[in-house]
Amino acid sequence: MAETEVLIIGCGIAGATAALRLASNPQRQITVITRASDPHESNTRYAQGGIIGRGPDDGSEILLGDILAAGAGVSSPHAARILADEGPLILHQVLEETAGVKFDSDASGLPLWGQEAAHSRRRILHVGDGTGLAIMNGLIAALRRCANVTIESNGTAVDLITFPHHSRDPLDNYRPIACHGAYIFDRQERTVHRYLATATVLATGGLGRIYRNTTNPAGARGDGLAMAHRAGARIANAEYVQFHPTALAAPGAEGLLISEAVRGEGGILLTPDGRQFMSDYSPAWKDLAPRDVVARAIHHEMEAHDYSYVLLDIASRMPAEAIRNRFPNIYSQCLKAGIDITQESIPVVPAAHYFCGGVLVDEWGCSSTDNLYAIGEISCTGVHGANRLASTSLLEGLVWGARAAQRIERTIDRASATKRPGFAAIPPWDESGLTAAPDPALIQGDMQTIQNIMWHYVGLVRSGERLSRAIRELRHLWNEIETFYRTTKLADGLIGLRNAVEVALLVAQAAQHNRQSRGCHYRQDSVSVEGDRLI
Numbered sequence: 206m207a208e209t210e211v212l213i214i215g216c217g218i219a220g221a222t223a224a225l226r227l228a229s230n231p232q233r234q235i236t237v238i239t240r241a242s243d244p245h246e247s248n249t250r251y252a253q254g255g256i257i258g259r260g261p262d263d264g265s266e267i268l269l270g271d272i273l274a275a276g277a278g279v280s281s282p283h284a285a286r287i288l289a290d291e292g293p294l295i296l297h298q299v300l301e302e303t304a305g306v307k308f309d310s311d312a313s314g315l316p317l318w319g320q321e322a323a324h325s326r327r328r329i330l331h332v333g334d335g336t337g338l339a340i341m342n343g344l345i346a347a348l349r350r351c352a353n354v355t356i357e358s359n360g361t362a363v364d365l366i367t368f369p370h371h372s373r374d375p376l377d378n379y380r381p382i383a384c385h386g387a388y389i390f391d392r393q394e395r396t397v398h399r400y401l402a403t404a405t406v407l408a409t410g411g412l413g414r415i416y417r418n419t420t421n422p423a424g425a426r427g428d429g430l431a432m433a434h435r436a437g438a439r440i441a442n443a444e445y446v447q448f449h450p451t452a453l454a455a456p457g458a459e460g461l462l463i464s465e466a467v468r469g470e471g472g473i474l475l476t477p478d479g480r481q482f483m484s485d486y487s488p489a490w491k492d493l494a495p496r497d498v499v500a501r502a503i504h505h506e507m508e509a510h511d512y513s514y515v516l517l518d519i520a521s522r523m524p525a526e527a528i529r530n531r532f533p534n535i536y537s538q539c540l541k542a543g544i545d546i547t548q549e550s551i552p553v554v555p556a557a558h559y560f561c562g563g564v565l566v567d568e569w570g571c572s573s574t575d576n577l578y579a580i581g582e583i584s585c586t587g588v589h590g591a592n593r594l595a596s597t598s599l600l601e602g603l604v605w606g607a608r609a610a611q612r613i614e615r616t617i618d619r620a621s622a623t624k625r626p627g628f629a630a631i632p633p634w635d636e637s638g639l640t641a642a643p644d645p646a647l648i649q650g651d652m653q654t655i656q657n658i659m660w661h662y663v664g665l666v667r668s669g670e671r672l673s674r675a676i677r678e679l680r681h682l683w684n685e686i687e688t689f690y691r692t693t694k695l696a697d698g699l700i701g702l703r704n705a706v707e708v709a710l711l712v713a714q715a716a717q718h719n720r721q722s723r724g725c726h727y728r729q730d731s732v733s734v735e736g737d738r739l740i
């Protein structure tokens with residue numbers, strides 16, 4: 206049992222930023238929970254390319270235009286404007302001043318602005334090709350200096366504590382749904398504790414792991430999204446899952462992102478038998494076509510010819526020394542997997558990369574459930590619409606992390622006295638009668654089934670028939686897994702499996718309802734609003 210003023214679930218850029226901002230008031234008491242044993246572990250840690258800053262020839266109107274263009278008519282202009290207006294200052298305050306992140310600069314100290322696809326200006330700040338790790342190192346070090354922040358590792362949130370669902374008072378049925386904390390599974394003790402909080406912030410990141418091929422690390426299985434959905438919070442834009450065209454397909458190193466910059470430097474995609482194919486799909490842009498076009502082209506080649514990967518050749522396009530200097534991280538990671546990218550082509554597949562939808566929130570990160578905030582990749586602020594502009598996600602985590610903190614700070618004193626129930630009002634976790642340990646073979650087998658269903662039927666190319674089949678199979682699995690969950694002792698893998706099937710269904714159902722191809726949601730059985738970009 207624990208009581209805190211603010212419970213933040215998740216320790217990536219969004220959760221850490223919210224915690225740091227709240228910690229500037231020494232009266233506040235903040236608890237940050239992460240299921241990982243190392244608090245640096247998160248999607249944020251693996252970000253390569255960088256984060257949007259404001260270059261010398263740039264302005265918030267120009268960035269706003271780029272975000273709205275990428276979002277394919279679905280981005281909220283209000284949310285995108287907030288990001289464009291406030292991003293650079295919050296980035297400077299949180300990352301440079303507080304966390305001490307040193308972005309790459311030239312000899313005179315001026316930032317080395319990077320260029321990324323669909324950006325009309327050079328505006329990407331980076332630390333080599335390991336920006337995310339530099340950011341996490343700075344944020345966690347800063348959090349550890351805050352006396353009023355407790356970071357608890359190895360704690361997997363199981364469910365939100367919400368009234369009326371967990372209330373012992375029948376009169377709570379007549380009140381709006383409100384969140385009062387979460388049930389947290391201690392992975393070392395293997396017990397569940399109640400964490401009561403005046404404000405609860407979900408910052409649990411994305412859901413790439415529900416797909417067979419993904420760039421996301423193991424923890425990105427949609428836990429927070431599933432919890433919010435079970436608690437009755439509104440979810441939006443769940444059909445918009447962004448796929449990256451090139452993730453490494455090598456045993457033991459699957460999913461390592463091979464940056465678009467490799468094609469930017471002249472890299473060419475080939476079939477396993479050496480045929481160039483991108484000019485068949487995009488005669489004008491060829492290998493530098495937009496991300497979704499390249500990803501679908503690779504997918505089509507793989508399906509049509511039964512390839513398990515395609516090849517990306519940079520070795521014959523760039524001198525070895527230049528490759529090692531430009532892509533040190535990719536070079537060394539591939540070498541560990543037995544591929545010398547200066548000598549041979551890289552086997553790649555498209556992979557689920559980023560979740561554009563999420564828990565619907567307002568400009569302060571408030572969800573439709575009282576006292577519940579959602580920030581970062583789990584949230585749907587409206588910024589990304591149907592397709593995310595590269596490098597906006599880290600910035601969104603920062604901006605909404607800071608905004609949620611600001612809102613909590615403004616409202617918490619009024620809320621504390623009246624809104625936080627005591628432990629007596631909330632039932633403890635009940636595992637009585639459960640003795641069976643979860644069978645890892647069932648967890649792994651069911652997870653792989655979900656990943657295969659999502660990859661083949663709810664992936665890059667969708668159709669009514671594929672989606673109906675996915676929903677039927679996922680519903681059946683949902684029932685099986687729910688029974689499994691209710692009759693077995695808790696484990697982190699079981700919690701993740703239950704959440705994965707819940708969010709897989711959410712994505713599949715949203716994709717079935719939306720018959721219009723737009724951004725990263727592509728249905729081969731509907732008319733596209735971006736006809737010239739389809740394959």
Ligand SMILES: Cc1cc2nc3c(=O)[nH]c(=O)nc-3n(C[C@H](O)[C@H](O)[C@H](O)COP(=O)(O)OP(=O)(O)OC[C@H]3O[C@@H](n4cnc5c(N)ncnc54)[C@H](O)[C@@H]3O)c2cc1C
Nearest residue numbers: 215216217218219240248249254255362410581582596599
């Ligand atoms: C390989 C890769 C490269 C990328 N490159 C870029 C880039 O260059 N620029 C950019 O802007 N974006 C990039 N992105 C996207 C970006 O990294 C993410 O969108 C962003 O980091 C998400 O931050 P977050 O704080 O929302 O979540 P995360 O950083 O994923 O943090 C989630 C946190 O929640 C915790 N958690 C999850 N479930 C639970 C649970 N049940 N209980 C307790 N804790 C839980 C995790 O342990 C973790 O601490 C990249 C993503 C990947 C995978």
